[in-house]
Amino acid sequence: MLSNTCKYAIRAVIYLAVNDEDGKKIGIKQISKDLDIPTPFLGKILQSLAKQKLLKSTKGPHGGFSIGRSPEEITLFDIVSIIDGSDVFTNCLIGMHSCKSNSDGGYACPVHDQYSSIRKQMYDFFSNETIAKILSNMEEKSDYIKL
Numbered sequence: 001m002l003s004n005t006c007k008y009a010i011r012a013v014i015y016l017a018v019n020d021e022d023g024k025k026i027g028i029k030q031i032s033k034d035l036d037i038p039t040p041f042l043g044k045i046l047q048s049l050a051k052q053k054l055l056k057s058t059k060g061p062h063g064g065f066s067i068g069r070s071p072e073e074i075t076l077f078d079i080v081s082i083i084d085g086s087d088v089f090t091n092c093l094i095g096m097h098s099c100k101s102n103s104d105g106g107y108a109c110p111v112h113d114q115y116s117s118i119r120k121q122m123y124d125f126f127s128n129e130t131i132a133k134i135l136s137n138m139e140e141k142s143d144y145i146k147l
Helices: 004-018 028-035 039-051 076-083 112-128 131-137
Strands: 055-058 064-067
Touching (some): 004 039, 004 076, 028 039, 039 055, 076 112
16 A cells, blocks of 8 residues: 555654654664665655655764654654655545546446545544654564664
8 A cells, every 4th residue: 555665754754753862863874774775765765754844854974864843743644645645545446537536526436435434544544643653652662673
């Protein structure tokens, strides 16, 4: 359901929240190594999140990334909508352009009614699940560095 890029983004935000110590910046190479994500790919992901103010980015020899907002204010929906877009929460499950999920006045696709309630549950979960809630559910935070 989520792209690998989006999964990496969620892992990176959790990582930065776990390691948040008075605005301390963590270099891209360190994050890449700890999460086992290729550095150039991770850099593009983190820059997208920083552009939307979920993360803070500082250039230079002592630069790096840190969490940009309080973990209580960052939802999974925020991350997913930045990286993958919100189509999964609105569009037709099987991609029918004529489905009423995709067009005004369209007809329901064969799975529209069954998927509508699931889509609503997914939207509610992603909108209400914050990074803070995820952190509170983690018993030993160091176990989650290499997710």
